[in-house]
Amino acid sequence: MIETVTRKRIEILTDKALQKRVTDAIEKAGIIGWTILPVSSGKGREGVWREESVMGTDKVFVLTIASEENAQALAEALAPMLTNFGFLLSMWDVQVIRGERFT
Template sequence: MVQTYPRKKIELIVETAYLPAMLAMIDASGATGYTVIRDLLGRGHHGERGREALGGNGNALVMVITTAAIADTILTGSQRILGDGFGIVTLSDVQVLRPDHF
């Protein structure tokens, strides 16, 4: 069996207006990296959201895989940045093959 290591995965769906502050906070948290996917489309609690619906602003997905301690720092920071604004934040347990990368 392949050796794996436990980590936390945070997924944040945010309006692109929040993206610079969110990425700066993630950098400051000690996370070793992140992935950003821009121009998301979706439908949910507040109806359809996407590039056209927001007048060109759009939404982005930010994914971070990190340790539990850094994940807690990111969750606290994202709550501060988003406040009552639009955002979806999820936390999952994941297994990774290379712990030194996360």
């Protein structure tokens, strides 16, 4: 049977213009890798929104997997931006193979 390790999967929805700030925070928290995915539309408390490159409000989804300690450090670093910029951050436990790759 393959051995797995518990890590935190972290997903962050943010404006594309702020993705560098998010990835910098990820790296500063000691997390090795991340992935950015484009987001074309969604719906939240304030209604439906769509990608809008002209207005600079297009969104991205930043995904990373990290140890509990580094995930908490990232959440603390991003907490002020969650309120100021309306980020959405979620995290939960996942099982990964080769846990040493996800610090």
